[in-house]
Amino acid sequence: MTHEPQIRIPATYMRGGTSKGVFFRWQDLPEAAQAPGAARDALLLRVIGSPDPYAKHTDGMGGGTSSTSKAVILSRSESPDHDVDYLFGQVSIDKAFVDWSGNCGNLSAAVGPFAISNGLVDTRRVPENGVATVRIWQANIGKTIVSHVPITNGEVQETGDFELDGVTFPAAKVPVEFMDPADGGGTIFPTGNRVDDLDVPGLGVLKATMINAGIPTIFVNAEAIGFTGTERQDDINGDPKALAMLESIRAAGAVRMGLIAHVDEALNRQHTPKVAFVARPADYIASSGKSVTAAEVDLLVRAVSMGKLHHAMMGTAAVAIGTAAAIPDTLVNLAAGGGDRTAVCFGHPSGTLRVGAEATRVDGAWQVVKAVMSRSARVLMEGWVRVPGDVF
Known part of the structure; x- marks a missing residue:
């Protein structure tokens, strides 16, 4: 041989x-x-x-x-x-x-x-x-x-x-600028709405913001699915029912966003879209043991990547967070307190992250020139x- x-x-x-x-x-x-x-x-x-x-x-x-x-x-x-x-x-x-x-x-x-x-x-x-x-x-x-x-x-x-x-x-x-972060067609909201009623099999109807900026992302309210927004990895990744629920939301949102034709196709499209849940600020302990106070952040966000809760935050999802926060009345913007924003600091399982984005409305459609964050x-x-x- x-x-x-x-x-x-x-x-x-x-x-x-x-x-x-x-x-x-x-x-x-x-x-x-x-x-x-x-x-x-x-x-x-x-x-x-x-x-x-x-x-x-x-x-x-x-x-x-x-x-x-x-x-x-x-x-x-x-x-x-x-x-x-x-x-x-x-x-x-x-x-x-x-x-x-x-x-x-x-x-x-x-x-x-x-x-x-x-x-x-x-x-x-x-x-x-x-x-x-x-x-x-x-x-x-x-x-x-x-x-x-x-x-x-x-x-x-x-x-x-x-x-x-x-x-x-x-x-x-290393500051990084993501220019014109909407999808290739320039459509930030693929459904045309800042908030949709998303029908998820086994869960019913959820309010959702579905956005194409940085990466296609589905945002839902943490309390609507039984979470607080202060969860760490083990709280979610050790719970098969929670992971299955989040995957159901992701699959339903992918269909609604036009990324796939049927929920079964989500199995072969694991990287996109992402699914995340948001909540108003609250005190919590990060995975490093560091205390994060409600006063430090504008909102809390937890996101799932490849079927598991991310230990911090995907950079592309941070672009989506910053973009959605800059547009009034999205679930992200509302969790951050509403109003006009050019930057947002959010809490994630490992701590906090600040991302900036400036949104404008042109001919009735929302546009974002760029989103900015610092990495290393x-x-x-x-x-x-x-x-x-x-x-x-």
Whole structure:
């Protein structure tokens, strides 16, 4: 019996925001994986270690969570208006598929630093000291992201004193702007309404705000589904009934948003849409043991990613939160106290996060020029990742 030797592929393991993933330059991928399709998906699944019925990713680079089963492919952009093209793959943990339907807002913070360090940005755009502005084309959703990367002595600065709840150690701040964050058609509210009556099988009718900004997201009120908004991961992820209920809401909302035709299709679209529940401010203890007081935040938000409550907040969902908060009378805006807002600070399981967004109404339709938040990023390891040669 013959055995194929392993192949090695240049790769970098990076943290971006509260996520981490394996980063590749497009030109470094095996030729069969340079084009979209089965070979590329098979490669990324094997790199991460999926599908894994144990949900541990012991034989791969993933971490057994939605925040750590991610892959990024970057290439120098051919557009004069952008520096780098960014493609994101959310790798399923227990199923053999890669979801390309959305972006990762957290890893977006690592794209600029990686692109500069790996020669994908024109050196003339990188100062010796200061801030490099990296124009990113997010290929999954067809949107522009602008990253402001600190540079010291001609190199990306990764260390610093910026603290981000959900990340253990401080690092350099990387402000990220998500330009025109509505979906490709520019429709922030796919149903045309800021609040809808969403009929969920087994639950009945729920008030819901369904929004396309950053990532398609369904917001419901925490108290309407028996929650307080102060929950931590174990409170939800250890409750199969709660997870099933949230998935039912997500599937029903996906149909209503026009993302799928039938609720059964939600099984093969795990990355989008997201489902989140909101509540008015309250005191709680974050997962780190830190006390968060009601006076510190405008509202509370908990969000589900890939079938589990997120340990902090997805960056793209934070864009959706900021956008919805800026538009009067959405459930997010009402939970934050209503009125006009250009920024909101919300409480999540690991602490707090501030995101800014400015909304305007043009010809009766709501538009958001950009949403802004600060994250951080750091190289964890670089070199080569190895996979069996018969992975294709």
